Amino acid sequence: MFKIPLPEIINKLQQHSGFDKQEIIVKIKQKMDELSGLVSEEGAAHILANEMGVKLISGLESSRLSITNIIPGLMNVSIIGRVINQSEVKEWSRGERSGKIASLLLGDDTGKIRLVLWNETADILKNNNLTGKIIQIKYAVAKESNGFGSNGVELHTKSTSKIELEPEHPDTTKIPLFDDEISNLKQNNESKPSFSYIRKDIIESSENELNEFRAVIVQVFDRIVFFEVCPECRKRARKEENMWCCGEHKFQTPVYSMVVNAVVDDGTDTIRCSFFGNQAENLINMDVNSARAKFPEKITSEFINSLIGKEILVSGKINYNAQFDRKELQIRNISLPDYIKEAELLLN
Numbered sequence: 337m338f339k340i341p342l343p344e345i346i347n348k349l350q351q352h353s354g355f356d357k358q359e360i361i362v363k364i365k366q367k368m369d370e371l372s373g374l375v376s377e378e379g380a381a382h383i384l385a386n387e388m389g390v391k392l393i394s395g396l397e398s399s400r401l402s403i404t405n406i407i408p409g410l411m412n413v414s415i416i417g418r419v420i421n422q423s424e425v426k427e428w429s430r431g432e433r434s435g436k437i438a439s440l441l442l443g444d445d446t447g448k449i450r451l452v453l454w455n456e457t458a459d460i461l462k463n464n465n466l467t468g469k470i471i472q473i474k475y476a477v478a479k480e481s482n483g484f485g486s487n488g489v490e491l492h493t494k495s496t497s498k499i500e501l502e503p504e505h506p507d508t509t510k511i512p513l514f515d516d517e518i519s520n521l522k523q524n525n526e527s528k529p530s531f532s533y534i535r536k537d538i539i540e541s542s543e544n545e546l547n548e549f550r551a552v553i554v555q556v557f558d559r560i561v562f563f564e565v566c567p568e569c570r571k572r573a574r575k576e577e578n579m580w581c582c583g584e585h586k587f588q589t590p591v592y593s594m595v596v597n598a599v600v601d602d603g604t605d606t607i608r609c610s611f612f613g614n615q616a617e618n619l620i621n622m623d624v625n626s627a628r629a630k631f632p633e634k635i636t637s638e639f640i641n642s643l644i645g646k647e648i649l650v651s652g653k654i655n656y657n658a659q660f661d662r663k664e665l666q667i668r669n670i671s672l673p674d675y676i677k678e679a680e681l682l683l684n
């Protein structure tokens with residue numbers, strides 16, 4: 337049995353009843369009193385919801401659940417989403433058991449979620465590029481996930497899960513196109529640098545190496561530096577009289593880039609990382625313009641706290657900072673740990 341957190345029940349009751357939060361909390365307390373304290377707060381909230389005709393769980397079977405409402409523990413999740421990204425299908429084996437695994441990033445009008453396809457369910461990707469297509473997944477299991485950008489939850493298929501390609505469902509028209517992300521992804525794949533990063537423990541890395549670490553964000557510095565860059569070549573721009581110049585191009589209006597610094601820890605050691613431009617955007621999950629609007633002075637501690645503890649894969653070049661006598665990582669890429677690759681690394 338899954339548990340719906342009390343704040344979520346209160347939220348739902350608020351949305352569907354017209355009472356405000358305080359009133360609902362009072363009603364829950366009254367209900368507890370009425371039942372002589374025999375039920376917990378959650379229990380009372382469930383009873384209240386039932387009396388008010390508010391369905392706390394909807395769309396578990398054939399109708400769809402919004403991605404934003406998926407919480408770990410749900411056993412029969414059905415969602416409709418557009419495939420934003422798909423992995424390759426890989427084989428796995430452990431002891432006597434073996435099978436296949438792949439993953440998809442799905443998006444709907446409320447959010448995004450990673451769907452891990454186990455065994456036969458991964459066959460849908462065989463010779464199929466689903467990117468940009470809408471699928472319906474039924475009877476998937478929602479599990480906790482501490483991956484970067486996962487909002488704490490991901491979906492996994494089980495043997496009874498069903499996947500339907502381009503389902504006939506009235507809600508498909510509500511699903512956004514995710515055009516930007518899908519085309520960005522294509523560009524990224526095409527322009528992927530040919531560097532190969534060596535996975536290491538932080539403690540074993542040394543200067544000038546191209547390394548990759550799987551680590552947890554343990555600190556993010558609140559200072560965020562914005563600077564003007566050339567809209568054409570993205571080089572640093574300076575103002576010369578009335579025009580901006582990058583050394584090559586002249587233009588009226590620069591665009592902005594930013595730097596964010598953080599420390600990551602992989603259990604063997606910590607390393608300070610600097611994130612520039614896109615990598616900084618990926619780290620804080622926000623584009624530079626939104627970041628400028630939201631954090632004109634510095635990043636709020638509340639926001640920093642939301643990043644602490646996230647697990648990420650970072651790769652880049654190890655620099656030696658003589659002033660502080662420490663290694664630093666100049667980030668070239670930040671991503672979520674890839675489920676399949678991590679499984680393979682563990683198996684090998």
Ligand SMILES: [Zn+2]
Nearest residue numbers: 566569582585
């Ligand atoms: Zn330029």
